[in-house]
Every structure is written in structure tokens, then in C-alpha cells.
Amino acid sequence: MQRSDLSREDATEVTPSPELDATIVRRLGDMGVSRRQFMASLTRMASLLALPPSMLPQLAMAATSPTKPSVVYMSFQECTGCLESMVNSFAFKGGGTIENLLLNVVSIDYQETLMAAAGAQAEHQLASSTAKSGYVLVVDGSIPASANSGYFVSGGRSGAERFRSAAANAGLIVAVGTCASFGGLPKADPNPTGAVSIKDMMASLGIAKPLINVSGCPPIPEVITGTILLYLASGMPALDTLLRPKTFYGRTVHSHCYREESFEDGPRVKAFDDAASRKGGCLFDMGCKGPVTKAACSSIKWNQGLSFPIQSGHPCMGCTEPNFWDRVNKGGKKGFYVPLAGSYDD
Amino acid sequence: MREEKVVRHVLLQVEAALDQLGKGGSPSTIDLRQVPGLEAKAYQLLKSRLGSGEVSASIATSDGVAETVRAAETAFSGVWWITHHNGAGDTVTEQIEICPFPAIFAAHPEEIRDSAVRLGPLCNQNAEVEAS
Numbered sequence: 295m296q297r298s299d300l301s302r303e304d305a306t307e308v309t310p311s312p313e314l315d316a317t318i319v320r321r322l323g324d325m326g327v328s329r330r331q332f333m334a335s336l337t338r339m340a341s342l343l344a345l346p347p348s349m350l351p352q353l354a355m356a357a358t359s360p361t362k363p364s365v366v367y368m369s370f371q372e373c374t375g376c377l378e379s380m381v382n383s384f385a386f387k388g389g390g391t392i393e394n395l396l397l398n399v400v401s402i403d404y405q406e407t408l409m410a411a412a413g414a415q416a417e418h419q420l421a422s423s424t425a426k427s428g429y430v431l432v433v434d435g436s437i438p439a440s441a442n443s444g445y446f447v448s449g450g451r452s453g454a455e456r457f458r459s460a461a462a463n464a465g466l467i468v469a470v471g472t473c474a475s476f477g478g479l480p481k482a483d484p485n486p487t488g489a490v491s492i493k494d495m496m497a498s499l500g501i502a503k504p505l506i507n508v509s510g511c512p513p514i515p516e517v518i519t520g521t522i523l524l525y526l527a528s529g530m531p532a533l534d535t536l537l538r539p540k541t542f543y544g545r546t547v548h549s550h551c552y553r554e555e556s557f558e559d560g561p562r563v564k565a566f567d568d569a570a571s572r573k574g575g576c577l578f579d580m581g582c583k584g585p586v587t588k589a590a591c592s593s594i595k596w597n598q599g600l601s602f603p604i605q606s607g608h609p610c611m612g613c614t615e616p617n618f619w620d621r622v623n624k625g626g627k628k629g630f631y632v633p634l635a636g637s638y639d640d
Numbered sequence: 641m642r643e644e645k646v647v648r649h650v651l652l653q654v655e656a657a658l659d660q661l662g663k664g665g666s667p668s669t670i671d672l673r674q675v676p677g678l679e680a681k682a683y684q685l686l687k688s689r690l691g692s693g694e695v696s697a698s699i700a701t702s703d704g705v706a707e708t709v710r711a712a713e714t715a716f717s718g719v720w721w722i723t724h725h726n727g728a729g730d731t732v733t734e735q736i737e738i739c740p741f742p743a744i745f746a747a748h749p750e751e752i753r754d755s756a757v758r759l760g761p762l763c764n765q766n767a768e769v770e771a772s
Contacts, residue, residue: 329751
């Protein structure tokens with residue numbers, strides 16, 4: 295095999311080895327943190343996040359920065375699964391000083407579920423957190439398009455009104471989860487609340503701010519925190535046409551799937567728990583949406599890299615893609631277990 | 641075989657990185673977790689092809705109970721196999737580093753300067769003991 299034979303899909307990234315500058319080493323010394331332990335911890339995190347090792351100095355700079363960017367996290371029509379996922383991204387084993395240092399890379403100044411304040415105190419906290427400019431506004435859940443729909447009213451204000459005022463001074467808006475990114479379950483047929491995505495809500499309210507979509511139901515924990523870290527370390531990441539970071543959404547689940555070999559050569563799974571299933575056969579005929587789903591599930595995986603749905607024998611549901619609840623598949627049918635229409639000779 | 645293709649691909653990358661390093665270029669790293677198709681068989685094949693060398697080093701946790709990083713020279717000088725463990729000792733990620741010696745192990749110039757500052761009072765303390 296010659297170098298010219300290497301396809302783009304096969305490309306392994308060889309990156310310059312990271313070196314920390316004196317400023318970061320001094321900051322670590324002041325914090326009483328071992329440089330070696332810190333580097334080891336960052337390396338593990340960067341690897342989990344599928345970031346190139348050459349980005350470590352920038353991540354280190356962001357992680358040791360004396361100023362913590364403010365994050366305002368607002369929830370709308372959602373199930374709290376995305377927040378649960380994000381909180382789990384900090385559940386690294388050990389949980390010592392260095393992990394706490396990484397955890398404290400941002401200051402979460404408002405989050406209804408996590409904060410102790412409620413009622414008027416919470417509303418006051420939201421007002422004061424959003425009075426300053428330049429904070430990162432993280433949003434999960436979709437919002438009813440109409441301010442007068444009667445759906446989603448909190449603190450006496452509609453979702454649209456709450457979002458409009460929270461977005462006014464934000465420097466960046468991050469839509470976390472498929473509900474915020476594309477409408478998700480609330481927008482699924484028949485969409486009783488008239489839910490729209492954050493992008494569409496911004497358009498209807500005339501809000502022109504940078505937006506990153508971190509889709510998934512929920513997104514992988516490391517993808518949520520990795521996106522924020524990427525932004526802090528090097529500014530706006532490269533996005534795909536659906537405004538998702540290419541680092542995490544650049545490839546299909548199928549392209550990294552360990553069952554991909556039997557997609558081409560067979561035998562494919564024809565029924566759950568059949569012989570092919572037990573041998574790790576391809577789940578395409580069981581409705582797997584991996585070939586059309588851009589996500590890092592088959593590379594970063596879940597639960598600190600332990601597994602992902604296909605590895606547990608279940609087809610990919612395509613949850614990072616728009617309208618995945620209502621996707622029309624083979625034979626014009628909807629459903630997670632209906633195979634994709636057309637052929638996918640990857 | 642798929643694993644043969646994956647391993648040859650990685651080895652070609654290592655060869656290119658070694659070539660660059662030998663000509664005075666910078667050290668480089670390959671994150672094995674991010675190599676497409678490096679499943680169990682390909683992983684074992686790659687490990688056996690690179691073999692083992694004379695040197696190994698490790699960094700222990702702050703309490704010294706477990707290893708957090710282990711570097712082992714391969715049969716090819718300048719090619720290091722680095723293994724990262726979490727607090728429970730599980731392997732989290734592995735890398736191939738192409739360098740004279742992995743930077744994480746070497747003392748940083750800032751740490752060397754700090755050592756000199758910290759050692760000063762100790763020298764003075766010894767001088768006082770000798771004088772008395």
C-alpha cells in the first residue's frame with residue numbers, strides 16, 4: 295500500500311506533540327497542581343473528545359485561565375436528558391483536583407435544575423446573569439413559535455419572550471440536544487405546541503448571533519463539554535451545514551462502526567437475537583440509521599468509551615439528525631425499525 | 641485483511657514522522673483511539689509489529705497508589721507507546737509518540753528554575769548546621 299492509496303476516511307491524524315509554555319506551568323504551580331498529572335488528565339480528555347493532541351496547550355490555557363466565562367443554561371420544552379448527559383461528562387473516575395479544575399473551566403451562573411434558588415430568587419439570578427454581555431447561552435429544548443400559544447410559560451413569560459431577553463446580550467448561543475437544534479420530539483408530528491428549533495426561533499425574533507447546534511437525544515456528554523472547551527480554546531469551531539461542530543459530526547455512525555464489515559459482506563441481522571446478531575452482524579435491515587447519521591457514537595462511544603447502542607445490539611435511531619422521529623423510510627413508512635429507503639453502498 | 645491494512649497505514653505514518661524527526665523536525669503523536677478500524681485484532685498486530693525496547697517509565701498518581709501514564713520504548717528508537725490510565729487503573733487511551741523522549745516525563749524549564757529556588761534555603765540550612 296502506498297501513501298497515495300490512503301483514503302480520506304482512513305486518515306490517521308499525526309499531530310505535533312504538545313508542549314506547555316511557562317505561563318501555564320507557573321499557573322499550575324500556583325494552584326499546587328502537578329504538571330504531569332494535569333497533562334495526563336488533559337490528554338485523556340482530548341482523546342475522549344477526539345481532539346488532536348496538538349490542541350492540548352490551548353485547552354490547558356483555557357482550563358487554567360483566571361477568568362471563567364459565564365454560562366447561562368436555559369431549558370425549554372425538553373426532558374432534562376441533555377442536562378443529565380452534560381453533568382455525567384464530569385463523572386470521570388477519580389474526581390480529584392485536576393478533574394475539578396476542568397469542571398471549573400466555566401462559571402454556570404444560571405441553571406434551573408442545578409441551582410438552589412427558585413421562584414423570584416431564580417428570576418433575579420437570570421436577570422443579573424444576562425445583564426452583562428458576552429456570556430455563553432446554552433439552550434436545551436424547543437420553543438413554541440407563538441408567544442401566545444399558552445404552551446411553555448415560566449415566570450409569567452412565554453418561552454419566546456424568555457429566550458429573546460436571555461439572548462439579547464449573549465456572545466454565543468449553543469443549542470444542546472435535538473429538540474433545541476432541530477425541534478426534536480416536541481416538533482414531531484402532529485407538533486401540538488407549534489415547537490420550533492432555536493435557529494428558527496432566532497430567525498423569527500430577528501436575533502443574529504453565532505449559533506452552534508449540538509444535536510443528539512441526548513448528545514454524548516463529552517461532545518457537549520468538548521464543544522464548549524473547543525470554543526474557549528480556539529473560538530468558533532468549524533461547523534457543518536446544520537451548524538454542528540465538524541469535529542464531532544464530521545462522519546457517519548456507519549463509517550466508524552465495527553459491524554460495517556458485515557454490511558458489505560454479510561451476514562446481516564434479520565431478527566433480533568438471530569445467529570448473525572449474536573456474531574455482531576450489521577443491523578441495517580433492522581432499521582439502523584447509521585449510514586445517514588452524523589455522530590461520534592461509534593468513535594467516542596458512551597459511558598467513558600464503554601459502548602454505544604449498536605454495540606449493545608440495537609440499531610442507530612438517527613437521533614442527531616433533523617426530524618428523526620418522522621423520517622420516512624423504505625416503503626414510505628415511518629419507524630425506528632423500518633430500514634432506510636434506497637441503497638447505501640458506503 | 642482489514643487489520644493488515646489498518647496496521648500498515650499506521651506504520652507508514654510512523655515512518656513519515658520518524659523521517660521528519662530525524663531531519664530535525666518536531667516530535668509528533670498519533671492518538672490510537674482515533675485511528676479508524678483499530679479494533680482488537682489490528683491493535684494486537686500493531687503492538688507486535690512495533691515490539692518492545694529497552695526503556696520504560698511511568699507516572700504515578702499523586703498518592704502513588706496507581707499508574708496514570710506509562711511509556712514504553714518500542715523496538716524502534718524514537719517510537720514510544722504511551723498508555724494512559726484513569727484513577728481506577730483502566731486504560732483510557734493509548735498513543736504512539738515519535739520523539740527522543742516523551743515531554744511529559746522531562747522536567748519543564750520552569751520547574752527546573754523553581755527547583756533551584758526551592759533548593760536554596762535547604763543549602764543555607766545545611767551550611768548553618770555545618771557552622772554550628
